[in-house]
Amino acid sequence: xxxxxxxxxxxxxxxxxxxxxxxxxxxxxxxxxxxxxxxxxxxxxxxxxxxxxxxxxxxxxxxxxxxxxxxxxxxxxxxxxxxxxxxxxxxxxxxxxxxxxxxxxxxxxxxxxxxxxxxxxxxxxxxxxxxxxxxxxxxxxxxxxxxxxxxxxxxxxxxxxxxxxxxxxxxxxxxxxxxxxxxxxxxxxxxxxxxxxxxxxxxxxxxxxxxxxxxxxxxxxxxxxxxxxxxxxxxxxxxxxxxxxxxxxxxxxxxxxxxxxxxxxxxxxxxxxxxxxxxxxxxxxxxxxxxxxxxxxxxxxxxxxxxxxxxxxxxxxxxxxxxxxxxxxxxxxxxxxxxxxxxxxxxxxxxxxxxxxxxxxxxxxxxxxxxxxxxxxxxxxxxxxxxxxxxxxxxxxxxxxxxxxxxxxxxxxxxxxxxx
Amino acid sequence: xxxxxxxxxxxxxxxxxxxxxxxxxxxxxxxxxxxxxxxxxxxxxxxxxxxxxxxxxxxxxxxxxxxxxxxxxxxxxxxxxxxxxxxxxxxxxxxxxxxxxxxxxxxxxxxxxxxxxxxxxxxxxxxxxxxxxxxxxxxxxxxxxxxxxxxxxxxxxxxxxxxxxxxxxxxxxxxxxxxxxxxxxxxxxxxxxxxxxxxxxxxxxxxxxxxxxxxxxxxxxxxxxxxxxxxxxxxxxxxxxxxxxxxxxxxxxxxxxxxxxxxxxxxxxxxxxxxxxxxxxxxxxxxxxxxxxxxxxxxxxxxxxxxxxxxxxxxxxxxxxxxxxxxxxxxxxxxxxxxxxxxxxxxxxxxxxxxxxxxxxxxxxxxxxxxxxxxxxxxxxxxxx
Numbered sequence: 001x002x003x004x005x006x007x008x009x010x011x012x013x014x015x016x017x018x019x020x021x022x023x024x025x026x027x028x029x030x031x032x033x034x035x036x037x038x039x040x041x042x043x044x045x046x047x048x049x050x051x052x053x054x055x056x057x058x059x060x061x062x063x064x065x066x067x068x069x070x071x072x073x074x075x076x077x078x079x080x081x082x083x084x085x086x087x088x089x090x091x092x093x094x095x096x097x098x099x100x101x102x103x104x105x106x107x108x109x110x111x112x113x114x115x116x117x118x119x120x121x122x123x124x125x126x127x128x129x130x131x132x133x134x135x136x137x138x139x140x141x142x143x144x145x146x147x148x149x150x151x152x153x154x155x156x157x158x159x160x161x162x163x164x165x166x167x168x169x170x171x172x173x174x175x176x177x178x179x180x181x182x183x184x185x186x187x188x189x190x191x192x193x194x195x196x197x198x199x200x201x202x203x204x205x206x207x208x209x210x211x212x213x214x215x216x217x218x219x220x221x222x223x224x225x226x227x228x229x230x231x232x233x234x235x236x237x238x239x240x241x242x243x244x245x246x247x248x249x250x251x252x253x254x255x256x257x258x259x260x261x262x263x264x265x266x267x268x269x270x271x272x273x274x275x276x277x278x279x280x281x282x283x284x285x286x287x288x289x290x291x292x293x294x295x296x297x298x299x300x301x302x303x304x305x306x307x308x309x310x311x312x313x314x315x316x317x318x319x320x321x322x323x324x325x326x327x328x329x330x331x332x333x334x335x336x337x338x339x340x341x342x343x344x345x346x347x348x349x350x351x352x353x354x355x356x357x358x359x360x361x362x363x364x365x366x367x368x369x370x371x372x373x374x375x376x377x378x379x380x381x382x383x384x385x386x387x388x389x390x391x392x393x394x395x396x397x398x399x400x401x402x403x404x405x406x407x408x409x410x411x412x413x414x415x416x417x418x419x420x
Numbered sequence: 421x422x423x424x425x426x427x428x429x430x431x432x433x434x435x436x437x438x439x440x441x442x443x444x445x446x447x448x449x450x451x452x453x454x455x456x457x458x459x460x461x462x463x464x465x466x467x468x469x470x471x472x473x474x475x476x477x478x479x480x481x482x483x484x485x486x487x488x489x490x491x492x493x494x495x496x497x498x499x500x501x502x503x504x505x506x507x508x509x510x511x512x513x514x515x516x517x518x519x520x521x522x523x524x525x526x527x528x529x530x531x532x533x534x535x536x537x538x539x540x541x542x543x544x545x546x547x548x549x550x551x552x553x554x555x556x557x558x559x560x561x562x563x564x565x566x567x568x569x570x571x572x573x574x575x576x577x578x579x580x581x582x583x584x585x586x587x588x589x590x591x592x593x594x595x596x597x598x599x600x601x602x603x604x605x606x607x608x609x610x611x612x613x614x615x616x617x618x619x620x621x622x623x624x625x626x627x628x629x630x631x632x633x634x635x636x637x638x639x640x641x642x643x644x645x646x647x648x649x650x651x652x653x654x655x656x657x658x659x660x661x662x663x664x665x666x667x668x669x670x671x672x673x674x675x676x677x678x679x680x681x682x683x684x685x686x687x688x689x690x691x692x693x694x695x696x697x698x699x700x701x702x703x704x705x706x707x708x709x710x711x712x713x714x715x716x717x718x719x720x721x722x723x724x725x726x727x728x729x730x731x732x733x734x735x736x737x738x739x740x741x742x743x744x745x746x747x748x749x750x751x752x753x754x755x756x757x758x759x760x761x762x763x764x765x766x767x768x769x770x771x772x773x774x775x776x777x778x779x780x781x782x783x784x785x786x787x788x789x790x791x792x793x794x795x796x797x798x799x800x801x802x803x804x805x
Contacts, residue, residue, distance in 0.1 A: 111567035208449060212786070278561055279633055287457030287559040287790035376627060378634050379561030381787045382470065 073347050087171035089163050089311075095363065096310035097128050102364075103371050110375040135303035143296050147204035154201035155301045158308035161193045165315040170245045172328050172355035183244035184236060187319060188229055191274065194312070195221035198283065198293050205296035213292025216382060217283035220273055223389030228270035230397035231263040234404035235323045238413050248327030257324040259407055263400040264324045266393050268369070271316040273389065275309065277370060279377040280385060317366035321359065325366070330358030437473040438466055446473065449786075453481050457559060457790050461800035463777065470785050475778040479771075483804040490764035494730050495521050498761070500591045505768070505802040507588050508551050511537075511544035511580075512744035513802075514593040519674055519740035520751040521595040525733035530722040533597030534675040539610075539713045540583060540592055541742070542706050546617070547576045547588075548745035549699045549706075552797065556696055557628065559790035560637060565628045572620055575613055582606060595731060597724030607714050614707045621704055629697060638692040642780040642792035645690055652776045655769045656747020657702065657797050660686035661694035668743035679716060682709050692788070695795035699745070730759040746770050746797045770803040 040054075075081055082088055101116070105123070108115030116124025142151055167177035168187055180186050195218045202214025236242055238259065239250040257264045273280040284292035291297075297305060321327060334353045380388075407413045438446065446466045452458030460482045466474035486505060490498050502517055503510035515537065522529060529537075550573035557565025577587050582603055584590035592598055628634055644654070649662035659666055665684040669677045685701035687694035735757040741750030747769025754763040773796040780792050 107563070111564045112571050113567055208447060212447075278563075281561060282787070285561065285787070287561070288787055290456060375564050377562065377631065378557070378565070378628075378637060380633055381637050381785065383785070384636055 069347060076347070082175075082177050083167070087169070087175050088167060088177050091171070092163070092166045092311050092314050093307070095314045095360070095367075096307065098364070099310050099313060099367050099371075100128055100306075101125070102368070103374075106368065106371060107375055132303065135300050138299035140299040140301055141296075143206055145206040146296070147206070150200050150204035152301075154197050154204065155297070155304040155308070158194070158197050158201075159304050159311065161190055161197065162308040162311040162315060165190045166311065166318070168244060169315065169318045169322055170248055170327065171318075171359050172352045173245075175352065175356075176245060179245055180243065182242050184232055184242050184247070184323075187244075188225070188232070191228075192225065194274070202293035205293075207296050209289040209291070209295045210293045212289045213283045213285075213295070216285075216289075217276065217293055219382065220276070220280060220282060220385060220389070223386050224270040224273040224393070227266050227389060227393035227397045228274065230394065230401065231260075231266040231270065232323060234260050234263045234397070234400045237401065237404040237408055244322050248322055248329070251326040252329055254413075255324060255326040255329075259413060260324065260400055260404060262396050262403070264320070266397045266400070267320060267323065269388075269393060271320065272370060272373065273385070275313055275316060275370065277313075278374040279380045281379055282382055282385065285379055313367060313370060314363065317363050317370060318359075320366050321362045325362050328355030328359040330354065330361075333357070435474065437468065441468070441473075451789070457793070459800040460804070461798075463781075463793075465781065465786075465789070467786055470787070472781050472784055472786060472789065475781040477774055477777050479774065479800060479803050481804065482801045486805045487764050487766055490761055492760065494732075494759040495525070495595055495761065496731065498764070499594055500589070502766075503589055503591060505766075505805055506548070506744075506746075506799055509544055509548035509745045509799075510589050511540045511592055512548075512742055513749060514591070515541055515744075516740045516742040516749050517751045517753075518593045518595045519742065520738045520753045521731070521733075523738040523740060524736060524753055524755050525595065525731050527596050527725050527727065527731070529597045529675070529725055531676075532601075532718045532721040533723040533725070535713055535717040536583075536598050536602060536723055537593055538676050538680075539710065539717075540580065540590070540598065542710050542713065543576055543580055543583070543610075544590075545706050545745050546703055547573055547580065549703050550576070552699060552745065552794075553624075556791075556794050559794045560634065562628060562631075562634070565624070568620070568624065568627075572617060575617070579606075579610060579613055582609070594724075596727045597722070599724070601723045610710065610714060614710050618704070618707055621700070621707075624700070629700065635693060637788075638696060638791050638795070639689075641692040641788045642695075642784055642795070643689070643691045644695075644776060644780060648779070649690065649776075652779065653772050654747075654776050654796075655772050656743070656745075657698040658695055658773050658776065658795075659747065660684065661698045662690035663688040668741055668748050672741070674740065674742060676713070676716075680709055680712050682712070692791045692795045695797070696791075699797065732757065732759040741767070744769060746773065746799060746802065766805050768802045768805065769797070770799045773798050774803055 076086075084090060104127070105115045107113075116127035118124060119130040120126025142148060165187055168180060168183050168190075170176035170179070178186075198217035198221075199214045202210040202217070205211075235247060235256055238256055239247040241247060241250065276283050282292075284294060289295070294302065294305060332350070332354050334350045334357070336350045338348055446468055449465050449467060450462060451465060452462035453460055455462075461477070461479055462481065463475055463477040465472050465476075484504065486502060489501055493501070498517065499514055503514050506513050518537075521527070550569040554566045554569040554573070557563070557569070580590060581587050583606060584592040584599070644652075644658065644662050646663045649659055649664060654662075655666075663686060665686045667684045668674075669680075669682075670684055682705055685698055685705050687698055687701075733755055735755055737752065737754045739750060739752045741748045743749075748767075749769055750767040752763075752765040752767065753761050756762040777793065777796060777798070780796075781789060784792060
């Protein structure tokens with residue numbers, strides 16, 4: 001209920017606005033611009049198109065679009081841009097934020113609710129920012145007797161590990177932070193850190209419920225790691241490479257999900273368990289062990305772990321897309337040129353734009369599929385979970401490895417096969 | 421295994437394990453009162469790995485002295501505070517009180533009043549059971565099963581609000597009948613709502629009761645055999661889930677229930693699945709009862725007997741019980757001839773069902789704790805009174 005103050009005068013309001021703009025102008029011209037000049041003077045800027053970037057040149061580029069394009073082009077090909085913006089952390093974090101919003105709205109529709117509504121006027125679109133601000137402003141309570149170092153380090157390590165996974169995933173041809181030849185092994189190596197972090201954090205909390213939750217997380221993640229790796233192995237057999245980019249390119253004519261549906265299913269179930277999502281959210285089972293290994297988290301420590309969880313969700317959805325749904329492959333829908341007849345320097349590349357578009361669409365679809373079980377399933381019990389992980393899924397994954405091998409040795413797929 | 425043992429043996433075996441265990445082997449967990457899975461109630465459990473070896477229920481956090489409060493108020497004044505223990509089943513908890521006072525003061529309730537009472541009681545049973553089912557859903561991590569019943573409960577609350585004027589604490593049943601007659605068009609609204617609700621119940625069955633994960637978690641968990649159920653003295657849906665078709669509405673029909681034709685819903689397995697399904701079947705049966713009550717109800721007439729301002733009866737005692745959402749709910753009232761009761765004893769189903777908790781928990785897994793605990797149809801505030 002926003003109401004005007006009792007002694008509200010429109011004239012005063014306009015007057016204060018004018019005053020504000022006046023002071024902003026004064027401060028920007030007297031302090032801001034000189035500061036920018038000083039920084040630009042001392043920072044050695046790279047030469048672009050054979051010209052050394054001076055502050056004067058920088059400002060002339062800001063007003064002339066044809067001169068801006070080279071500098072943007074230069075920036076987006078730096079290593080920093082790849083790590084920090086695209087396809088690195090910012091892209092993943094934006095998709096993760098979108099995931100949280102989609103999850104809340106999607107789940108609300110399933111449960112005959114409305115979901116976030118007020119923040120941001122339109123369907124609560126700014127709810128996430130409100131939540132983030134709330135988490136930042138809250139006090140972080142460290143339990144007495146906690147192992148301070150691990151308690152502070154574990155949430156950061158969680159986000160960093162999740163971000164390390166996304167560095168390995170190719171989003172578009174040539175757009176990958178680290179194009180490793182052992183990409184898929186590196187992914188599983190990074191995923192192997194998560195149970196360790198969960199256990200360390202739960203132990204550092206010095207509390208009973210987190211400890212039980214941490215042990216459950218350890219059991220669960222280790223039980224599902226093997227079917228997880230085995231299901232990815234059948235893809236490696238078909239593609240003949242451990243490199244994720246090569247695996248994507250190997251699917252340019254046929255997606256592997258058509259040949260390896262069981263493997264895709266095992267991978268999907270294992271990623272649900274890896275992400276601790278319902279029905280596999282035992283480490284956070286509220287009615288049994290309060291909030292599991294997150295019981296003692298507060299403020300931004302909780303926020304960081306949540307961010308890490310959703311970045312991890314994006315990473316696993318993207319990994320599923322890369323392994324089974326052909327990665328960036330999709331029909332060309334973007335035109336070759338935006339402005340016909342333009343001959344100058346250009347950033348736009350139809351193939352890359354298309355690849356990014358299809359990859360994002362597929363990943364969002366996969367994220368929705370990962371969110372879906374939360375609305376329809378109760379939590380599973382630990383003995384059933386371990387039975388599922390160690391027995392059923394491993395058998396299924398092995399069956400699929402034989403399918404993959406027969407496809408390769410039958411000369412249907414794989415290097416030099418009929419369909420590749 | 422543990423269900424074949426006798427009750428005393430199970431509990432003493434748990435105590436022995438606790439006594440003999442090495443230091444630091446058992447972990448003591450306090451479930452409640454600030455635990456999200458307990459309510460206003462605490463039970464201490466000791467776990468050996470994933471198995472519960474010891475359980476000590478500790479009720480009393482919301483003891484308000486309802487019985488003592490009754491002695492300082494007259495028979496009518498007692499109504500509003502007596503429904504506080506179970507505000508979402510308030511019509512049933514005042515129902516047996518009204519019956520007991522009527523027997524004591526020899527008041528005859530008009531027939532239409534009796535029917536409206538039974539109708540309000542059945543509507544309130546739906547409200548209570550839906551609330552219970554919602555909590556059961558979220559206890560098992562099924563968030564949709566939390567939202568759906570709580571949403572549908574709202575519709576019954578609206579009905580009861582139209583009937584009584586209040587959303588949850590109705591104070592509708594009073595000695596001598598009900599406070600007021602039904603509003604115009606209430607019958608059609610009620611029938612429409614029941615028809616809609618029966619469709620929803622089928623959806624509940626699809627998403628929750630037939631869900632393989634739910635069945636895996638509850639079937640064969642916390643089995644309470646017929647003999648143990650009798651020995652422990654459990655009541656209501658817990659008793660019926662153990663294969664004993666006992667319902668106060670059939671066993672000791674009060675008011676108009678002997679004119680209503682309905683079946684007692686019971687199951688034979690006595691596990692968590694049966695205990696969680698019996699209230700659901702009760703809701704289905706309750707829909708039929710509501711239809712039948714509306715059908716057989718006299719279309720006009722008094723709903724409330726004329727009473728003197730401070731009703732009092734001769735010195736004496738009375739005991740009456742009704743079937744509430746949690747089982748038999750009885751009042752034993754002693755009067756010394758004054759307008760205030762000399763002694764009121766409230767016998768509630770929750771407390772009886774809680775007695776089965778340590779017996780069922782010992783030997784079960786920690787993950788089964790919420791499904792056993794809440795399937796006992798226990799409401800901590802009512803047990804504390």
